[in-house]
Amino acid sequence: MKGNTIIETKQNIVEDHFYEYNIGAKPFLKWVGGKRQLLNDFQKLYPTELKKKIIKNYYEPFVGGGAVFFDVVQKFEIKNAFLYDINEELILTYLVIQKDVSKLLDFMHQFDKQYKKLSDAKQKEYYYDLRESFNKQRFKIDYDNYSENWIRRAAQTIFLNRTCFNGLFRFNSKGGFNTPMGKYVNPKIVDEQNLLSVSKLLEIATIKKADFREVKHDLDGTSSFLYFDPPYKPISKTSSFTSYSKLNFEDDDQLQLASLYHELNEKGYKLMLSNSDPKNIDPSDNFFDDIYKDYRITRVDAKRSINSDPKKRKPIKEIVVTNY
């Protein structure tokens, strides 16, 4: 690997026939349902056409923190990536990193400096003030049109994500971010090297605030790989986290996603989808086994960290559905 890969564009690397894309980029946000710890299992399940360099396009309709995106584009020769998510703050942040990473870093360093010099009590005040202003400001943001005021907001999003409880990026029904402050001794707020690498990788990406159903409009019939990681079907009636945004993801959405999966399968796309296994709670629950019965279902071990009670954090199964 060339030492200066970081300053080359991905396009250059591909044109030079330099097939090593790993510039060390990793998810820049902690994200509930993030797949970093499952990558080793997932790698065994990627389509072989990636390795054979037949697949050039990658689509991820529920991108979240993007663990699989970062893995796939740094291992294989992907020329175009399409990333979607319904969460407007998340997509705003991706777009700012893509377009304006150095201005974003200026804000980040400013927040970091201000925060780190404060006492514990004052840090707490800083967090809650920032959270409040973040929530108030959202009415002034036009999430459909990129503008300068997105940059500060993206910096706030990353700051809050780094300092909030468990990285739980959670919104109440009115769309307000309501996670309390986390207990970190010296949180790493600015990871400059990573943000620069992420920005470089995003040069090949089309990023959209969109519902997953919109992915259809960007497919062009060429050899493509799509990875779907929808919100989990709640694993128990009491497990509360399903809201990444003010919109919930219901069983009916899971069924509509399965219809989309069937439709894209017919068209010849390579598809991979993951979800929590409802059998973790009720061994007779065949929800996904039924709706994806025509495909290969693999069960892998997942350690969920969403449960705040460490005693309840035991390995559970995640299902992976592939059509190849």
Ligand SMILES: C[S@@+](CC[C@H](N)C(=O)[O-])C[C@H]1O[C@@H](n2cnc3c(N)ncnc32)[C@H](O)[C@@H]1O
């Ligand atoms: C399980 S997470 C994805 C996690 C991601 N794979 C990672 O590694 O971080 C599910 C994502 O789906 C998004 N989402 C929820 N409903 C959606 C919808 N209708 N269309 C698109 N994205 C949606 C959420 O905002 C969330 O980021």
